[in-house]
Amino acid sequence: MQSAFFFDRDLSWLSFNGRVLEEAGNSHVPILERIKFLSIYSSNLDEFYRVRMPAVMALEKIHQKGADQQAAEAKTAILKEITTIINRQQERFGAIFTTEILPLLKEKGIHLVYNEPMPDSIKEEVSAYFYTHVMAFLQPVYLSISGIKFFPENNKLYLLTVIEGERGFNELVIINIPSDNLPRFYAVKADNKQYVVFLDDIIKDNLSAIFKHAVIKGCFSFKITRDAELDVEDDYEGDLARKIEDQLTKRDFGLATRLLHEPGIEDGHLQLLVMALKLQHASIIRGGCYHNLKDLGSFPVNEAGMSYDKWPAIRVKAGDGSLSLFEAIEKKDLLLHPPYQSYDLVLRFFNEAAVDPDVSEIYVTLYRIASDSRIGHALVSAARNGKKVSVLVELKARFDEANNIRWAKKMKAAGVKIIYSALSLKVHAKIALVKRKKEKRISCVGLLATGNMNESTARFYTDHILFTGHPEMLREMELLFIFLGHRKKAGNPGLINFNHILVAQFNLQERFLQMIDREITNARAGKEAAITIKMNNLEEKVLISKLYEASQAGVQIRLIVRSICCLKPGVPGLSEHITVKRIVDRYLEHGRIFVFHNNAATELYMGSADWMNRNIYRRIEVCFPVYDETIKDQMLQLLQLQLDDNGQAVAIDQHLNNVPLPKNGTLVYSQKAIYELLAKQQG
Template identity: 50%
Template sequence: MEEQQHYFNRDLSWLSFNYRVLQEAKDKEVPLYERIKFLAIYSSNLDEFFRVRVASIMSLASIDKKKLNKELELKPKKLLQQIHHTVQIQLNEFGEILHDHILPELRENNINLHYGTKIPSEHHAEIQHFFKSKVLAYLQPVFLKPGKKRPYFLNNRGIYFVLKLKNLKKDKIEYAHLNIPSEYLPRFMIFKSADESHEIVFLDDIIKLNLKFVFPNHRVLGCYSIKLNKDADLNIEDEYSGDLVEKIRKQLDKRNIGEASRFLFDNKMPEEFLDYLMEVYQLDEEELVPGGRYHNLNDFFKLPNPHKPKFQNEQQKPVVKKSLDRESSIFAAIRKKDQMLHFPYHSYDYVLRFFNEAAIDPNVEEIKITLYRIAAESLIARALISAAKNDKKVTVFVEVKARFDEENNLRWAKKMEEAGINIIYSIPGLKVHAKVALVKRKNDADEISGYAFFGTGNFNESTASIYVDHGLLTTHPEMIQELDMVFKYLHKRKPVKEFNHLLVSQFNLQERFLEKMDREIANAKAGNRAEITIKLNNLEDEVMIDKLYEANCAGVKVTLINRGICCLVPGIEGLSENIKVIRLVDMFLEHARIFMFYNGGEEEIYLSSADWMKRNLYRRIEVGFPVYDPKIKRELKKFIQLQIQDNCKLKSINQQHENVEVIRRKNQPSRRAQRDAYHWIKAMEQGR
C-alpha cells in the first residue's frame, strides 16, 4: 500500500477480517471441532464475498472507464488481481491447516475423515446400498457438447463432477457433468470400523465409488469436482413507484442465473479438460479459480462428531436477569428502571417474554416493530400473530431487501398479514435496518404508556445465541415519543420533528456523531482530556474517517474495536499514529455498535444498529439510542474494558491491515473477553 493512501480498500480489508477467522482454525487452544467450524465460517464468508462483492467488481471492470464516476475510479481489474492473489494465499493456508493439523488430530482420536484417501472395503457394500436407495434418486447426469448457443446451466453454489468418459459401445470420448446433491442429502456419512475407528466419507466419494451405475457402458477416464459462483446481489430498481414487493418476488428466481463470478475447479484437472469446460460453460479466464478436491467446505458445520460434546466448546447456560424475573410482569420491571440485556450472555427469553406478554396483556393496545432478518421459525412473529388475534393493533415493518433473507421475510409477512397485522413493506430507495419495537399499554390511571425495545441486533432468536448484541428496555417518555415519530415516518412518511435523544439516519445520526467528535476535538485543543471509543462491525465512510483523523491530530485518544471492514489506515505519522484499531474474533460474532465520548467527564454512551458504512449512513433508516442510566453505563464501560484488555483473542490492525498478535507479558493472567464477560455478568446477576 502506498504511503500516501489514507483509505484502505474495503474489499481487501474484508479479506483481512476473513483471514482473522481462518487464524482461529489453527489455534491449538480452540477445541478441535470448533476449529473445523472456523474453516466452515471462512469458506461460507468467502463464498458470499464472491457472489456479491467480486461479482460487482467484475461488472465494474467491464464498464468503459469514461463511464465510471469518481467514486468508482478504483481500477477494478487491478483490484480483482489483488483479491485473487490474496485469496489464493489464504486458501493455500486453509489447505495446510486442514491437511497438517485438523486431519491428523482427527485420526489421533480415531476419526478418519477421508479427504481423498481410500475408503476401507468393509464399508463398500453399505455405501453401495445407500447410494442405490437414497442418492441415485437425486442424480441428474448431463452429457456435454461444445458449440451450444447458450451455456449449460449450473446451479449457483452447486457442486458437480465433470467427467471424461469412454463410451464402450460407440468407442468414442464423451464428456458429462453430474450434480452432487448436497442440498438434499447429508454431505457426510459416518461408519464404525472393526477396529473401533470412525470413518467419515464425503457424499462426493460415495457417488464416485458408484459411477458405473450412473454411466453404464462407459469407462471413467477423468472425474473432477467443480463449482460455480454467480452474481447473487439482487439488482432491484428502487424507483419511487410500482410494487417493490412484487419486484423482489420476481428477482428471487433470478438469483440462480446471475453472471459467473468464480468457477472453482479441482487443480488436478488437466489443462485441455479445463479448456473444454471454458468453451461449453462459456467462461472467461478471470473467472477461473483453482481449488482442491472438494468444494463447499462450509458443510464442515455439519461434520459428524462421534465423541460429542468432546472437542466442542462447553455450552454456557444463559444468565437469568433477576430484576426482570422478580416482577410479576416484564412491564412492571421496565417501569421501575431501564433494563439492559447483553446477548448471548443473558437469556434471549426476555425478549420473547416482552412480546409474549404484550400479546396477551389486556391493557396492551398496540405493538409496533421493525423486522430485518426474521428467524425461520420465528417465535416473535408468532407472538405478533397472537397479539393481532387478541384484538391488539399490530404494525410490522418488514424489510424485504435484507440480502439472502428476502424469501423468508416475505413468507412471514404473508402469514402475519393473513392474521390481520398491518404490514408495511420496504421503503423505495432505502433499507430499514433499525432494530426497534414499541408497545403502548394502558396504565392504572387509564393513560397510555409506552415501552420500548432498542437493540443492536436483529429480532432473531436463532442468531441471538451466537451474536454479541445489546438490548435496552425503557419507558423514557421522550425516547418513546421520538420512537413513535420513527414509526409514523415508516408508515405514512410523515414529516419528522427534531430528534433530541435518538440518532436516526436520514435525519440526524451522522450530524450528531460529527458534533460529538468535534466537541472532543475542541476539548483536546483546550488541553483537556478527550477520548473517543467506538465498537463497530465496519468502518468505511470517508467523512467519518476524516473526522477521526482530525481527532487524532488534535490529540484525542481514539480506540476502535473494529471487527470487519476498516478503511481507516492506522499508524500514518501526522494523521493516525495514535489511533488504536483492534479486532476481536472468538466463539461468538461481535455484532454490537457502541459509541463512547468522554465529554469532559460527563460521558455519553450511544448504542446503534448502524455501522459507519456509506450504506448505513446514506441509504438506510438506522436508530442510535442513548444510555442514561448510570449503572447501565458502567456495565457497558466494563464490557468495552474487557475487550480492550483481551490478550487471547484480540489482534491489533497495522498500517498494512495485518492481524498482529497482542503479546501476553510473562506471568500475565489470561484475559479472554467473551469468557470473562460471561463470568462477570453471571456474578453480577447473582449478586443482585
C-alpha cells in the first residue's frame, strides 16, 4: 500500500513525545509531577537522538546516493520536518519551564537559580560545596595543547570555557560537569527560602579557582549524543555475553549524532570545537542554558501537596487463603493489574516455586530484570534448593544489557541454566512455567504477562498478568521453552502447532489476520462487527492494511495507541470507521489488549506484542487468550473506562495532531476510575 496511507513512524513518535510535553504544561497536574514530565520528555528525546536519528540520517544518505530521486527528496523532507518539530517542542519546553514552573516554585518558597547570578546569600555555602565536593572531579582540557587526546562521552555534560591567558590571546578549555559522580542539583536554605542550584552553575561561579591567572571571557555548556546501536554480527558463534560486554564499552564512543550547545558561543569558537572533536557529521543544535534536563527527575524537593495523591497498591488475595498460590491457580485463573494492584503475587509465585518441595522445574523469560531483583534472587535460591531452573535472559534489551549480563552470570554461578536467544532474534515474551510433581502426578502452573517481570517498573507501568493452570496452554508454553532452549531461529512456522497461545515467528500475525478477516466477513453479512485494540506502538503495514480493509467493510475499530501510530484514522474511503486515542497520565500505559467481537462470542487476547516490524518479524512474542468469563468481563470493564476517557485521553487525527476530546457531560479519568473500580471490587 502507498506510503501516503501511513504516518511516518518517527514523526508519530515525536507526536507522542509532544503529548508528554503538554502534560508538563497541564496546570491541573501537581508541580513536581509537571517537572517529572519535563524530565521524561528530555530523556525520551535523548533516546531518539541515540536510536532513531542515526537510522534517519543513514537512510537519507542512502537515498541521496541512489537513483531514486523521489525517495531521496522524501527522506530529506522527513529529516527537515523532524528538526522543525523538535525545535518547536524545545521552545515549548523552555516556555513551560521558565514562565510556568519557575514562578510556581517561587510561590512555594522554592527558588531554582536558573540562568542568573548566584544569590549573595548562598554564595559562601555554594563555594564551600565547590571546594570540598566538586573540585575533586574536575578535569580541564586545553584544546590548544597539541597531542591532547580528549573524547567527549555520550550525553555527558561539559563546559566550553573561553579564557584570555597571560599571553593575551584566547584559549578554549573544556571542563567536565561531573553529574555522574555528584547530584545535578544542590539545595541550600537561606532567607527563609529553599534555593536549588545546578551543578553547572556551581562550577561556573567558581571558575576563578580553576583559572587563577586568566580572564574568563565566556563559559557555555554543551553535550554530545552518540549512536547507541551495538555492532554484533547475526551469525556470531562465540561467547555472546562477552561480545556484548565488549560492545557496551564502546557504546558511549559511537558516532556523534548531535552537538547540543548553549546559545552565545561565537561562530569561530563553535567551529573550532566541532573540528577539534570531529563533529562535522553531527547535527549542531542551539539549545538552552542547561542540558540533560532528564535530571529534573531527581529534583531535590518533596513538599506536601506538590505531587500526586498516593494510590496505595491494592492487595490481592489468592483464593480463600487456605491454599498455596499454586493450588489456588490450579482451581481458578487469577488476573493481576499492577501498579493498581500489588505486585506481591508475582513475587510470591517465584518465592513459592523456590522452596515448594513439590516443584521440580522452573522456566522463565527475562527481558528487563530489576537491578536488585527479588525474582532473580528467588531463581538463585530455587537452583540451590535443587530445582531445575532454566532462564532465558535477553542480552539485547537496549540499555539494559549490562544489568541483564550481571544477573545472568549470578544465576549461572548458582546452577541456573542460562539460555541466550539467537542473536538476530530477541525474545520479548513475558512468560514463566512451574512444573510440580506430587503423588506421581505432574501438574503445571503458568504466568503470562503484558510487561516485564520487573518489580521496579511494576510500580509505574500499567500491565496485566495472568496466572493460569490451563493444561493445553501450559503444554504449548513448555514446547516454546524447549524450542528456545535450542537457540535456533524460528525457521519453519509449522514446527510447533500452537492452538491457544499466539507466538510471533509461528502463528501470531496469521491468527490476528484471520480474526480481522472474520470480523470483515461478519460485517459484510450484516452482522455486528467490531475490533478494539490497545497497544504501545502500531507500525506494521500488513496488519494496518488489514484494519483499513476491515474499516472499508464497515467494521467498527477503536484503537488506543500510546506512542507510535502509523495508521491514519478517519480518512474517507480508507479508515472512516477507525478511531485512535492516546492516554498519557501518572502511569505509563503498557498493556497490550486485543478484543474481537466475533458475532457476540467475544474473544480477548493480551500479551507482549505490539504491532511493530520488530515485534512481528524479529522477536519471539507471546499473546494469550483469556478464557475465564469473570476475568474477561473485568478486562472489558477496564478497557471501556479507557475508551470513555475524556480527561487525559486525546484523539489522534488524520494529520497526526493530538486533539483534546470534548469535555461535555461526565469527565472520565481512566486511571483514577480503574483504581477506584478495582478497589471497590476488592472490597
